[in-house]
Amino acid sequence: MKPLEGPARAARSAGRSPNARALGRLMGRRTTRLALLFLAGLVLISAAAPLLPLASPAETHPEWALAPPGAGDDGAPTALCGRDALGRDLLSRIVWGARISLLTAFAASFVSLAIGVTWGAMAAWVGGWVDELMMRIVDLLFSIPFIFLVIFLGTLARGWGFTGTAANLVVFLVTLGLAYWLTMARVVHGQVVVWRGRESVQAARALGARRGAILVRHLLPNLVPVVIVTLTLTIPRILLVEAFLSYLGLGVQAPHVSWGILARDAVEVLTPIATPWWLVLFPSLAIVTTLSVLQYLGDAVRDAWSPKESY
Amino acid sequence: MTGIVARRFLWLVLTLWAVFTVTFFLMRAVPGGPFSTERKLPEITERAIAAKYRLDDPLLSQYRDHLGAALRGDLGPSFSQLDYRVGAVIAEGLPKSLLLGGVSLLLALFLGGMAGWASALRPRSLLDTFVMGTSSLGLALPNFVIASLLVMGVAFPLSAIPVAGWGGARHLILPSLCLSLPYAASIARLLRTGLLEACSEDWFRTARAKGWSRGEALRRHALRPGSIAVVSYLGPAAAGILTGSLVIEQVFAIPGVGSHFVQAALDRDYPLAMGVVLLYSLLVGTFNLVADLAVLAIDPRGANASGGAE
Numbered sequence: 337m338k339p340l341e342g343p344a345r346a347a348r349s350a351g352r353s354p355n356a357r358a359l360g361r362l363m364g365r366r367t368t369r370l371a372l373l374f375l376a377g378l379v380l381i382s383a384a385a386p387l388l389p390l391a392s393p394a395e396t397h398p399e400w401a402l403a404p405p406g407a408g409d410d411g412a413p414t415a416l417c418g419r420d421a422l423g424r425d426l427l428s429r430i431v432w433g434a435r436i437s438l439l440t441a442f443a444a445s446f447v448s449l450a451i452g453v454t455w456g457a458m459a460a461w462v463g464g465w466v467d468e469l470m471m472r473i474v475d476l477l478f479s480i481p482f483i484f485l486v487i488f489l490g491t492l493a494r495g496w497g498f499t500g501t502a503a504n505l506v507v508f509l510v511t512l513g514l515a516y517w518l519t520m521a522r523v524v525h526g527q528v529v530v531w532r533g534r535e536s537v538q539a540a541r542a543l544g545a546r547r548g549a550i551l552v553r554h555l556l557p558n559l560v561p562v563v564i565v566t567l568t569l570t571i572p573r574i575l576l577v578e579a580f581l582s583y584l585g586l587g588v589q590a591p592h593v594s595w596g597i598l599a600r601d602a603v604e605v606l607t608p609i610a611t612p613w614w615l616v617l618f619p620s621l622a623i624v625t626t627l628s629v630l631q632y633l634g635d636a637v638r639d640a641w642s643p644k645e646s647y
Numbered sequence: 648m649t650g651i652v653a654r655r656f657l658w659l660v661l662t663l664w665a666v667f668t669v670t671f672f673l674m675r676a677v678p679g680g681p682f683s684t685e686r687k688l689p690e691i692t693e694r695a696i697a698a699k700y701r702l703d704d705p706l707l708s709q710y711r712d713h714l715g716a717a718l719r720g721d722l723g724p725s726f727s728q729l730d731y732r733v734g735a736v737i738a739e740g741l742p743k744s745l746l747l748g749g750v751s752l753l754l755a756l757f758l759g760g761m762a763g764w765a766s767a768l769r770p771r772s773l774l775d776t777f778v779m780g781t782s783s784l785g786l787a788l789p790n791f792v793i794a795s796l797l798v799m800g801v802a803f804p805l806s807a808i809p810v811a812g813w814g815g816a817r818h819l820i821l822p823s824l825c826l827s828l829p830y831a832a833s834i835a836r837l838l839r840t841g842l843l844e845a846c847s848e849d850w851f852r853t854a855r856a857k858g859w860s861r862g863e864a865l866r867r868h869a870l871r872p873g874s875i876a877v878v879s880y881l882g883p884a885a886a887g888i889l890t891g892s893l894v895i896e897q898v899f900a901i902p903g904v905g906s907h908f909v910q911a912a913l914d915r916d917y918p919l920a921m922g923v924v925l926l927y928s929l930l931v932g933t934f935n936l937v938a939d940l941a942v943l944a945i946d947p948r949g950a951n952a953s954g955g956a957e
Contacts, residue, residue, distance in 0.1 A: 492677050623792060
């Protein structure tokens with residue numbers, strides 16, 4: 337579909353909300369549709385992982401350790417992406433790893449969304465010295481190298497006894513979300529400061545609308561664009577940090593699989609004599625492709641919602 | 648100028664104080680003190696230990712003592728490395744990490760600068776397309792992926808390049824490449840954008856009209872305004888390189904602060920972890936300050952803008 341130009345475009349966009357128009361701009365690009373399709377496929381596959389005809393990601397077969405991709409000899413079933421040092425099916429581990437990696441990225445982004453929007457909107461809406469204090473706290477946190485604090489918090493969480501696998505995962509999600517709400521808070525804050533001065537808000541106040549009603553009816557809807565843009569830019573960052581931490585052994589823990597863990601498993605068995613390249617290649621491909629697609633989508637969403645800056 | 652420096656310095660001190668305070672109280676809130684072990688000590692011994700280390704003092708007075716000690720540079724004993732104080736562990740690892748980080752930053756500047764310059768010299772040429780394509784790939788590659796690819800593709804075939812360890816300059820090649828490539832990619836893009844933006848200015852056209860070659864006009868007129876974005880990016884880049892060194896030091900078995908930190912986190916060595924968080928906050932803060940001052944040196948107009956208005 338070719339993007340409409342000039343009057344045709346103007347006619348089509350008449351009477352549509354800015355959000356609908358931005359969505360139209362976004363979906364009008366073929367690469368965006370492809371990227372979304374890829375992402376939807378990935379989500380679908382990882383959601384349906386238990387139903388797929390895959391070996392269990394934890395099922396070890398020492399006798400087939402480090403079998404290369406393809407049909408296995410000596411009776412081993414076909415492993416399309418090869419097997420790792422314990423003979424586990426790599427394809428299955430990548431699919432199950434996608435579950436954890438995507439879940440972490442999305443869930444942690446929503447934690448950051450919740451904290452960031454609440455903090456930023458509240459600061460700007462209350463105003464005065466509270467606003468000043470809250471935003472100075474954000475500035476302060478911004479100047480700390482955050483990954484170190486995330487690791488420190490994770491260490492403490494283990495000290496608190498959150499060591500079960502599920503609890504560990506939840507703690508990990510929350511810490512990641514806690515670490516990445518700062519940008520969201522700043523962006524939302526800026527937006528609310530702009531909007532609270534607008535005539536529409538003043539008019540609503542003059543008509544006697546309560547503060548809460550103004551916040552919900554007039555301010556929150558106008559936050560949607562910046563929140564969407566910041567969220568889509570946050571997701572790949574968190575995905576990367578998850579892989580980074582899991583790679584260090586400080587993120588997702590053993591019975592769970594994530595892409596960071598797969599990358600680490602690969603490095604551990606690399607020797608000059610035996611180079612199981614598939615263990616490096618396939619997880620890396622999964623990480624890099626997904627990251628690129630998410631980053632591309634983030635940029636595309638940003639461009640679609642701020643057309644003035646796109647060229 | 649001095650006003651800006653003073654304000655930024657105060658801000659840095661405040662940040663460090665906040666990091667110290669938050670980590671201190673979080674650390675104290677974790678159940679199980681530094682001396683709690685699997686083995687149950689006689690109660691009287693436990694009390695003696697508590698008295699010796701004043702664990703029974705009010706939290707606030709403990710906080711005061713520890714803050715005082717930290718200000719004198721004493722962060723207490725490490726929980727996991729026997730006979731070492733936190734300061735000693737850090738002092739042992741810091742030179743290696745700083746060397747690795749410094750080399751990586753210079754390498755990123757060099758590679759990124761060359762690539763950005765070359766593509767700005769001939770925009771939309773084959774070279775430019777290649778540089779921009781490679782750099783967008785470099786941005787998407789996490790450094791641990793680059794590390795395993797380089798180990799597999801470079802270190803194994805070439806026996807002259809060591810796979811891991813710490814020793815001569817040869818040991819720095821792979822780790823610094825892994826650390827610098829993503830930042831080289833960003834620097835190349837920033838420099839290209841900055842230079843091309845300068846190219847569209849009137850004064851650039853005038854310089855060209857005087858008969859200067861594109862390269863000469865770029866070098867004499869566009870380089871300075873075009874590199875502002877790169878210089879202000881150096882702060883975040885240094886922070887990123889320090890962060891990346893966590894993984895890279897692990898992969899290449901370099902006994903720097905990053906490895907110590909990861910080990911401390913795994914061993915729940917809180918004082919050491921806290922010490923490294925403080926140290927890296929200090930490093931990143933200092934580096935951001937230096938980068939901002941460098942931007943002001945290149946473009947003094949900013950001094951009035953940010954110095955005058957609040």
